[in-house]
Amino acid sequence: MGYPILSLLIGLPLIAAAICLFVDARTARWIALAATLIDLLLGLCLWTRYEIGGPQWQFTEHVALFGRFAWALGIDGIALLLIVLSVFLMPICIAASWEAIEKRVPEYMAAFLLMESLMIGVFAAQDLFLFYIFFEAGLIPMYLIIGIWGGANRIYASYKFFLYTLLGSVLMLIAMLWMANEAGTTDIPTLMAYDFPAQAQTWLFLAFFASFAVKMPMWPVHTWLPDAHVQAPTAGSVILAGVLLKMGGYGFIRFSLPMFPIASAELMWLVMGLSMVAVVVTSLIALVQEDMKKLIAYSSVAHMAFVTIGLFAFNRQGLEGALMVMLGHGLVSGALFLCVGVIYDRMHTREIARYGGLSNNMPKYALLFMLFTMASVGLPGTSNFVGEFLALVGAYEISSWVAFVATIGVILGAAYMLYLYARIAYGAARTEEAAAMPDLNAREVAMLVPIALAVLWMGVYPESFLAPMRNDVGSILARLAPAAPESDAKVSIGKPAAATAPDSHHSAEAHN
Amino acid sequence: MSITASLTLTMPELILSIGAMFLLMVAAFGGDGLARAIGWGAVALFGAAGFSLLGPAGSGGPGFDGLYIADNFAAFAKLLIYIAAAVSVMVAPGFFDRAGGYRAEYPILILFSAVGMGMMVSAGDLLTLYVGLELQSLSAYVLASFQRRDARSAEAGLKYFVLGALASGILLYGISLLYGFTGTTLFAGISDSLAQTIGTEGRVSIGQLFGLVFVFAGLAFKISAVPFHMWTPDVYEGAPTPVTAFFASAPKVAAMALLLRVAVDAMGSSTDAWRQIVVFSALASTILGGVAAIGQTNFKRLLAYSSINNVGFALFGLAAGTPQGVAATMTYMAVYVAMTLGSFICVLQMRDTDGEPVETIASLSGLSRSRPGLAAALAIFMFSLAGIPPLFGFWPKFLVFEALVQEGFWPLAMIGIATSVIGAFYYLKIVKTMYFDEPAAEYAPSESTLEYGLIGIAALAVSPLGYLAIPLLDATSMAAAHSLF
Numbered sequence: 001m002g003y004p005i006l007s008l009l010i011g012l013p014l015i016a017a018a019i020c021l022f023v024d025a026r027t028a029r030w031i032a033l034a035a036t037l038i039d040l041l042l043g044l045c046l047w048t049r050y051e052i053g054g055p056q057w058q059f060t061e062h063v064a065l066f067g068r069f070a071w072a073l074g075i076d077g078i079a080l081l082l083i084v085l086s087v088f089l090m091p092i093c094i095a096a097s098w099e100a101i102e103k104r105v106p107e108y109m110a111a112f113l114l115m116e117s118l119m120i121g122v123f124a125a126q127d128l129f130l131f132y133i134f135f136e137a138g139l140i141p142m143y144l145i146i147g148i149w150g151g152a153n154r155i156y157a158s159y160k161f162f163l164y165t166l167l168g169s170v171l172m173l174i175a176m177l178w179m180a181n182e183a184g185t186t187d188i189p190t191l192m193a194y195d196f197p198a199q200a201q202t203w204l205f206l207a208f209f210a211s212f213a214v215k216m217p218m219w220p221v222h223t224w225l226p227d228a229h230v231q232a233p234t235a236g237s238v239i240l241a242g243v244l245l246k247m248g249g250y251g252f253i254r255f256s257l258p259m260f261p262i263a264s265a266e267l268m269w270l271v272m273g274l275s276m277v278a279v280v281v282t283s284l285i286a287l288v289q290e291d292m293k294k295l296i297a298y299s300s301v302a303h304m305a306f307v308t309i310g311l312f313a314f315n316r317q318g319l320e321g322a323l324m325v326m327l328g329h330g331l332v333s334g335a336l337f338l339c340v341g342v343i344y345d346r347m348h349t350r351e352i353a354r355y356g357g358l359s360n361n362m363p364k365y366a367l368l369f370m371l372f373t374m375a376s377v378g379l380p381g382t383s384n385f386v387g388e389f390l391a392l393v394g395a396y397e398i399s400s401w402v403a404f405v406a407t408i409g410v411i412l413g414a415a416y417m418l419y420l421y422a423r424i425a426y427g428a429a430r431t432e433e434a435a436a437m438p439d440l441n442a443r444e445v446a447m448l449v450p451i452a453l454a455v456l457w458m459g460v461y462p463e464s465f466l467a468p469m470r471n472d473v474g475s476i477l478a479r480l481a482p483a484a485p486e487s488d489a490k491v492s493i494g495k496p497a498a499a500t501a502p503d504s505h506h507s508a509e510a511h512n
Numbered sequence: 513m514s515i516t517a518s519l520t521l522t523m524p525e526l527i528l529s530i531g532a533m534f535l536l537m538v539a540a541f542g543g544d545g546l547a548r549a550i551g552w553g554a555v556a557l558f559g560a561a562g563f564s565l566l567g568p569a570g571s572g573g574p575g576f577d578g579l580y581i582a583d584n585f586a587a588f589a590k591l592l593i594y595i596a597a598a599v600s601v602m603v604a605p606g607f608f609d610r611a612g613g614y615r616a617e618y619p620i621l622i623l624f625s626a627v628g629m630g631m632m633v634s635a636g637d638l639l640t641l642y643v644g645l646e647l648q649s650l651s652a653y654v655l656a657s658f659q660r661r662d663a664r665s666a667e668a669g670l671k672y673f674v675l676g677a678l679a680s681g682i683l684l685y686g687i688s689l690l691y692g693f694t695g696t697t698l699f700a701g702i703s704d705s706l707a708q709t710i711g712t713e714g715r716v717s718i719g720q721l722f723g724l725v726f727v728f729a730g731l732a733f734k735i736s737a738v739p740f741h742m743w744t745p746d747v748y749e750g751a752p753t754p755v756t757a758f759f760a761s762a763p764k765v766a767a768m769a770l771l772l773r774v775a776v777d778a779m780g781s782s783t784d785a786w787r788q789i790v791v792f793s794a795l796a797s798t799i800l801g802g803v804a805a806i807g808q809t810n811f812k813r814l815l816a817y818s819s820i821n822n823v824g825f826a827l828f829g830l831a832a833g834t835p836q837g838v839a840a841t842m843t844y845m846a847v848y849v850a851m852t853l854g855s856f857i858c859v860l861q862m863r864d865t866d867g868e869p870v871e872t873i874a875s876l877s878g879l880s881r882s883r884p885g886l887a888a889a890l891a892i893f894m895f896s897l898a899g900i901p902p903l904f905g906f907w908p909k910f911l912v913f914e915a916l917v918q919e920g921f922w923p924l925a926m927i928g929i930a931t932s933v934i935g936a937f938y939y940l941k942i943v944k945t946m947y948f949d950e951p952a953a954e955y956a957p958s959e960s961t962l963e964y965g966l967i968g969i970a971a972l973a974v975s976p977l978g979y980l981a982i983p984l985l986d987a988t989s990m991a992a993a994h995s996l997f
Contacts, residue, residue, distance in 0.1 A: 021884075065979070065980065066979050066980070066982045066983070067982045067983035067986050068982060068986065104881075107880075107884075129910075132901065133901040133902050133906070134902075136900060136901045136902075136906075137900070137901050137902040139900065140895060140900060143940070143943075144943075144947060147944060147947060147948045148947055148948055154948070155944060155948055158944070158948075159937070159940060159944075162936070162940060163933060163936065163937060163940075166900075166933050166936055167930065167933045170929040170930060170932060170933060171926060171929070171930070173910070173913070173929060174913060174917060174922060174925045174926050174929055177910075177913055177914045177917040177922075177925070178917050178922055180914075181914070181917055181918050
C-alpha cells in the first residue's frame with residue numbers, strides 16, 4: 001500500500017498538537033486548521049483509493065511494536081466512512097472555535113488535535129488492546145475540553161463524563177483480557193471469526209455492553225450526555241455528538257455482533273426494550289426543554305436508539321440503516337450544535353425563550369437551520385430519512401412492536417424539532433438583542449454549507465455511502481445468520497384458493 | 513561453594529557497605545561542607561553497584577549455603593532500588609538547602625538502607641530477611657526525623673519507629689512459629705516442609721498457618737497494605753519531601769519483592785492458604801486507598817493514599833500466584849517507581865515566594881497557567897497513577913489483571929478494576945485543581961535544572977513512549993519471575 005496512510009492520519013494531528021503548545025494563539029489556530037485540512041485531504045484520498053469489493057481489510061499496517069500487542073491498523077468500509085466523518089467535522093470544529101474561544105487557545109487547539117488522532121485511532125485499530133487504548137485515551141482531552149472551556153457547571157459535567165464512561169470501559173477491559181486469553185490472539189479480524197463458548201458470550205456481551213451502552217448512550221445510562229453537551233463549548237458538543245457517540249455504535253458492530261452472535265440474539269430483547277423506552281421517553285423529555293443544547297442532546301439519545309434498533313434487527317436493512325443513521329446523525333446533530341453555537345456567540349444564552357423571529361433578521365441562518373431541522377426530523381431527501389427508514393424497515397421485519405414504538409418516536413421527533421424551530425425562527429423577536437443579531441458571516445457560512453451539502457448528498461444519493469459498507473455488512477450478517485432470532489411476523493406465501501382443507505388449516509396455524 | 517565465590521555474589525552490597533563506611537569517614541573528618549560531594553559519591557556507588565549486577569551478582573544463584581540468593585529476580589529489584597535511592601539522594605540538597613541543614617549523613621543513611629534492601633530481596637533465609645529488613649528500617653527511622661527541629665518530622669520518625677518495631681515484632685513472631693513448625697529457616701526447607709504437611713494432612717497445620725499469617729502481616733506493614741497502612745499518611749506527610757520520595761519508592765520495591773519471594777519461594781506449596789490474605793489485602797488497599805484519599809487537602813498525604821492504592825493493585829499480581837502474576841507485580845513496581853518519584857519531585861517544586869514548602873492541594877490551583885510545564889508533568893503522573901491509557905501507568909494494571917484472568921479469577925479482576933474508578937476520582941481532582949480552577953498565589957521560580965531533568969525523564973517514561981519499553985520489561989520481568997518458580 002505504498003505509504004502508511006493511516007499512521008499518517010493519526011500522527012499528523014499529534015505532531016501538530018505538540019507544536020501548538022509552544023506557539024501563540026493566532027499561530028495555533030492556523031496550525032490546527034492546516035493540520036485538520038490536510039487530514040481531511042488524506043481522508044478523502046483514503047476514500048477514493050478504497051477499493052469497493054476489494055479485500056475486507058484495506059490499508060493494513062502491522063508492526064509488532066509493543067511485544068504483547070501490535071500497532072495494527074486497517075479499515076473496512078464501515079471504519080472508512082466513520083473516519084471520513086471525523087476528518088470532515090474536525091476543520092469545521094476548529095473554525096467554530098475561531099472566535100468563540102479566547103482563553104488558552106494553544107492548549108485548546110492541542111486538545112482538539114489530540115482528540116482527532118485518538119478518534120481516528122479507534123476506528124482504524126485492528127488490535128484489541130490498541131483499540132482499547134485509543135478508546136479510553138479520548139477521555140483525557142474531552143475531560144479537559146469540557147472542564148476548561150465549558151459553561152458554568154463545567155466541573156460537575158466533566159467529572160460525570162469521565163467517571164461514567166471510565167466505569168463502563170474498565171469492565172470491557174476484563175472481557176477483552178479473557179477473550180485474548182481464550183482465543184490466543186489480539187487480532188480483531190481473527191477474533192471476529194472466533195466462536196466463543198455460548199455461555200461465556202453472555203458475560204462478554206454484557207461487559208462490552210456496559211461500555212458501549214454508556215458511550216452510545218442508551219437509556220438509562222444516558223444522563224452524562226445532557227450535562228456534558230450543555231457544558232461543553234460548541235465545538236466540543238459537535239465532536240461529542242458527531243463522532244464520540246458513534247464509537248458506541250461502532251463498538252456494537254465491530255465487537256458485540258460478530259464476536260458474540262449467540263448472546264446478541266439472546267439479549268436482543270434487552271437492547272430493543274431499552275431502545276424503545278429511549279425513543280419515546282427522551283423524545284418527550286426533549287419536548288419540554290427550555291435550553292436549546294439540552295433539547296438537541298436529548299434528541300441525540302433518541303436518534304442513537306434508532307441505531308441500536310437497526311443493529312439488533314439482524315438483517316441487512318437494519319444494519320445498513322443503523323450505519324446511515326450514525327453517519328447522518330453525526331452530520332446533522334453536529335450542524336445543529338453549530339447553529340446553536342452561532343446564536344449563542346451573539347447573545348450568550350441558550351434559553352429558547354430569549355430568541356424568536358430570527359427568520360426576519362437572519363434569513364441565511366434561518367434557511368440553514370431549517371434544513372438541518374428537517375434533516376433531523378427525517379424528511380425524505382435528507383440523510384436521516386435514509387437511515388431511519390431502513391432501520392425501521394429492518395425493525396419491522398423482526399418485530400412489529402418495535403417498529404410501531406420507534407415510529408412514534410419519529411413523530412415525536414418532528415414535534416420537538418419543529419416546535420424548537422418555530423420558537424426560535426418564527427414570530428416576533430422576544431428580546432431586543434435577538435432582533436438586533438446580525439446574519440451569518442462568511443466563516444459561519446463556510447462552516448455550515450459543506451455540512452448542508454453532505455446532508456443532501458446522503459439523502460439524494462445514499463449509494464455512495466452504502467456501497468463501501470455493503471460487503472462488510474454482508475460478512476457480519478453471515479456471522480449472525482446461525483443465531484438470528486425468528487421474526488414475529490412469520491410471513492408465509494399465501495396458498496391458492498383451490499387448496500384442500502387440511503392445507504389451509506396448516507397455514508392458519510402458521511399464522512398463529 | 514567457597515567463601516570467596518559467595519562473596520562475589522554479594523558484590524553490590526560489598527560496594528555499597530564499604531563505600532558507605534568510607535564516605536562516613538570522609539564526612540566525619542571533612543564536615544558538612546563536603547555533603548554535596550558525598551551525595552554525588554553515593555550516586556556513583558549506586559551506579560557501580562548497579563553495574564556489578566551484570567556479573568555473577570546478577571544471576572549467580574544461591575550463596576552462603578542458601579542464605580543469600582543472587583538471581584534475576586533480586587537483580588531486577590536491586591536495579592529499581594538503586595535507581596530510586598540515587599534519585600532520592602540527587603534531589604535532596606536542593607530541598608535541605610532551603611529548609612535548612614543538608615548534612616552528609618543523608619546520603620550515607622540512604623546507602624545503608626539500600627544495603628539492607630539488597631539483603632531483603634536476596635534473602636534465602638528468614639534470618640537474612642530479618643537482618644536486611646532491620647538494617648533498612650533503622651536507617652529509615654532516622655531519615656524520617658531528619659529535620660530535627662521540625663516537630664512534624666520528629667513525630668513522623670517516632671511514629672514510624674514505634675509502629676515499625678511493632679511490625680518487626682509481629683514478623684519475628686511469625687518467623688519463630690514457622691521455624692518451630694517446620695524445623696528450618698531456609699526458604700527451600702520451609703517450602704518442602706509445608707508441602708509435606710499438605711501431602712499428609714491435606715492442608716497446612718494450624719501452627720504453620722499462624723506463622724504464615726504473622727509473616728504476611730509483618731510484611732504487609734512494610735508495603736503499607738491495608739489493614740497495616742495507618743502509619744503511611746502521617747509518616748509521608750511529616751517526613752522531609754525527599755525522604756518521602758525515598759520511602760514511597762525504594763523500600764516499597766524491596767518489601768514487595770521480599771513479599772513475593774517469601775510467598776513463592778518459602779510458601780509456594782501453600783498458595784491456597786495465603787491467597788485469601790493477599791486478595792483481601794489487595795481489595796481493601798485499593799478501596800481504602802481510593803476512598804480515604806478523596807477528602808485529603810495535603811498533597812503529600814494524598815500521595816500516601818495513592819501509594820496504598822497502588823500497592824493494592826500490585827498485590828493482585830501476587831494473588832494470581834503464577835510467574836505471569838509475579839512478573840506483572842514487578843513491572844508494576846518498576847512503573848510505579850517512575851510515577852511516584854516524578855510526583856514527589858513535582859512536590860519539591862511547590863514552595864511559596866519565601867522559599868517555604870507548601871503542601872496543600874489548593875495551592876496547586878491554576879498551576880497550568882503559571883507553570884504550564886510543571887502542571888503538564890504532574891497531570892501526566894496523575895493520569896498515569898490512575899491507570900488511564902495511553903499513559904504508561906495503564907500497562908502494569910493491565911498486566912496484573914491479565915494474570916488474574918489467565919488463572920480464571922475474572923470475578924476478582926472485575927471487582928478490582930471497578931475499584932480503580934474510585935481512585936480515578938481524586939487523581940482527576942488534582943488535574944481539575946491545576947487546569948480548571950482560578951490561579952492561586954504563584955510558586956517561587958525554581959532554577960534547578962537537575963530536578964526539571966528528572967521530572968522530564970520520569971514524565972517521558974510514563975508517557976505513551978513507555979509502551980516501546982514493553983518488550984524489554986516483559987523479557988526482564990519474566991526472567992525475574994521464572995527464577996522464583
